[in-house]
Amino acid sequence: xxxxxxxxxxxxxxxxxxxxxxxxxxxxxxxxxxxxxxxxxxxxxxxxxxxxxxxxxxxxxxxxxxxxxxxxxxxxxxxxxxxxxxxxxxxxxxxxxxxxxxxxxxxxxxxxxxxxxxxxxxxxxxxxxxxxxxxxxxxxxxxxxxxxxxxxxxxxxxxxxxxxxxxxxxxxxxxxxxxxxxxxxxxxxxxxxxxxxxxxxxxxxxxxxxxxxxxxxxxxxxxxxxxxxxxxxxxxxxxxxxxxxxxxxxxxxxxxxxxxxxxxxxxxxxxxxxxxxxxxxxxxxxxxxxxxxxxxxxxxxxxxxxxxxxxxxxxxxxxxxxxxxxxxxxxxxxxxxxxxxxxxxxxxxxxxxxxxxxxxxxxxxxxxxxxxxxxxxxxxxxxxxxxxxxxxxxxxxxxxxxxxxxxxxxxxxxxxxxx
Numbered sequence: 001x002x003x004x005x006x007x008x009x010x011x012x013x014x015x016x017x018x019x020x021x022x023x024x025x026x027x028x029x030x031x032x033x034x035x036x037x038x039x040x041x042x043x044x045x046x047x048x049x050x051x052x053x054x055x056x057x058x059x060x061x062x063x064x065x066x067x068x069x070x071x072x073x074x075x076x077x078x079x080x081x082x083x084x085x086x087x088x089x090x091x092x093x094x095x096x097x098x099x100x101x102x103x104x105x106x107x108x109x110x111x112x113x114x115x116x117x118x119x120x121x122x123x124x125x126x127x128x129x130x131x132x133x134x135x136x137x138x139x140x141x142x143x144x145x146x147x148x149x150x151x152x153x154x155x156x157x158x159x160x161x162x163x164x165x166x167x168x169x170x171x172x173x174x175x176x177x178x179x180x181x182x183x184x185x186x187x188x189x190x191x192x193x194x195x196x197x198x199x200x201x202x203x204x205x206x207x208x209x210x211x212x213x214x215x216x217x218x219x220x221x222x223x224x225x226x227x228x229x230x231x232x233x234x235x236x237x238x239x240x241x242x243x244x245x246x247x248x249x250x251x252x253x254x255x256x257x258x259x260x261x262x263x264x265x266x267x268x269x270x271x272x273x274x275x276x277x278x279x280x281x282x283x284x285x286x287x288x289x290x291x292x293x294x295x296x297x298x299x300x301x302x303x304x305x306x307x308x309x310x311x312x313x314x315x316x317x318x319x320x321x322x323x324x325x326x327x328x329x330x331x332x333x334x335x336x337x338x339x340x341x342x343x344x345x346x347x348x349x350x351x352x353x354x355x356x357x358x359x360x361x362x363x364x365x366x367x368x369x370x371x372x373x374x375x376x377x378x379x380x381x382x383x384x385x386x387x388x389x390x391x392x393x394x395x396x397x398x399x400x401x402x403x404x405x406x407x408x409x410x411x412x413x414x415x416x417x418x419x
Contacts, residue, residue: 002035005304007065010043016261021325025318029311036304051373058083063294066305068119068313070290072107073368075116078292079108084115085295090306096314099339103362104288116290119313120254121336123361124182124284126275127251131268132157132164132244143272143353147186147215150248150275154225157247168237168249169219169387171230176383177376179250181369182284183212186277191369191379192410199414200370204379204402211278213386213394221390230387238262250274252287253333260331271334273357282357286336286365314338323347334358374409 013019026040041064045053051074057063063083070078078084091097091114101118108116130140136156144150154166170179177191184191189208193201203209220226227240238255240246242262251259251271260266273282291313293305311318319337326332327348334354335344344350369375382401386392 003300004035004037005300007036007038007301007304007308009038009040009066009308010064010069011040012043013040014042014044016257019257021322025312029308032311033304033307036308038308055081058294058296061296063296065294065297065301066291066309066312067294068289068291068309070116070292072104072118072286072288072290073372075108075290075292076110079110079115082295083292084108085293085297085302085305087114087117087293087306090310094310096316096339099341101336101338101340107288108290108292116292117309117314117338118288118290119338121286121288122252122254123286123334123336123358123365124274125251125253125271125334125357125361126248126273127241128248128270128272129241129244129246129268130270131265132247133270136247141270141353143270144248144275145272146276147278151219151223151225154219154248155223158225164245164247165227165240166225166247167219168241168246169216169226169230170234170237170250171216171220171232171384171387173231173233174380175234175376176380176387177372180212180216180379180383181372182250182274183215183277184209185283185366186274186279186281187211187215188277188279188281192371192375194370198417200410202375202402202406202410204398204405208279209398210395213383213398215277216383217386217390217392217394220387231384244268253335256331256333257326266331266333270353271351271357272353273360281364282360283364283366284361285368286361288336316342371409371413374413375405378405378409 013022104118128143133140144153150167157166170176187208189206190203241249242259242264274284276282291309293302332348378401382397386394386397
């Protein structure tokens with residue numbers, strides 16, 4: 001009798017239409033590998049809290065056997081912490097090993113050892129509601145290309161009487177820095193940088209951060225094109241956009257199923273590159289989700305985890321079927337698929353703006369700013385304070401935050417490098 005092996009997997013599989021296929025696949029895997037018993041735990045972390053939950057569980061020995069959400073921004077940290085098992089011995093005999101995308105594979109390799117496989121990649125884009133554009137007298141097929149366009153369009157899309165507004169601004173929930181980061185990039189700067197010697201430098205008092213925060217403040221108080229309550233949580237802002245209360249919103253394509261379940265009509269959704277700021281660039285971030293195996297498990301569990309990971313995320317027929325199923329359900333959105341010889345345009349007519357945005361993103365994307373988890377508790381409240389008072393001095397807010405973050409985060413981090 002084959003030895004029974006138990007695995008634990010964290011899934012975000014709910015009753016949404018795009019998850020029907022996932023549940024069918026679980027049953028197929030059970031039939032193919034009756035000795036591998038998989039416990040599926042519904043995992044729905046709050047925005048911004050997913051990494052903390054994973055790291056805490058791994059450090060405490062209760063982490064998932066296979067994890068599909070180790071993003072490009074953190075995969076190297078987890079490899080260095082010893083969370084991810086080496087995969088070379090499995091890949092040596094895997095017929096698909098040369099079909100993975102080399103540009104994303106590189107991040108999960110250290111000293112020629114592969115620790116993770118990149119699944120689908122998703123880029124951060126800008127969404128607009130075509131119906132609301134048309135109603136406001138705007139061309140429904142012409143998205144905003146610049147910050148100036150966002151303001152101009154936003155004014156036409158904002159209606160005090162109906163409560164409709166132009167542009168969603170993430171200012172609360174303790175994660176305001178997440179979207180603010182894009183505006184800093186578009187203004188030509190960054191929040192932190194890693195220097196050639198490994199030290200981290202902080203750039204909140206450089207011009208771009210101040211330009212971005214002033215634009216935030218102006219969108220709310222001068223142009224009046226955002227939600228009035230900028231402390232509204234992320235879920236509330238998603239509801240506003242999906243139910244046609246807000247016309248423009250930063251968007252990740254893999255949110256499509258979630259947004260549709262919240263009332264979004266996918267036919268009314270336009271997607272384009274993030275509007276350019278003073279830099280003239282539409283810089284974005286690419287979130288490649290890596291599949292990793294828990295290095296702290298037994299060899300039998302790691303072997304079983306490889307079979308599960310390979311079947312669930314890297315089976316060619318399943319990838320193609322999944323794309324066809326979602327397209328049939330009208331969930332058409334830009335997806336950068338795991339294998340380089342399978343592309344969305346093989347299955348669906350691609351909106352020209354999508355294609356432009358995806359092609360641009362592949363030439364101008366970067367990881368989230370370094371030390372994001374450590375800087376966020378300081379920077380997000382600073383952004384909130386700028387949005388709480390039209391007279392707040394953004395320059396002073398950023399200067400005060402820079403001093404505090406430098407002392408409590410950056411200096412200790414750099415000092416630790418020398419040890």
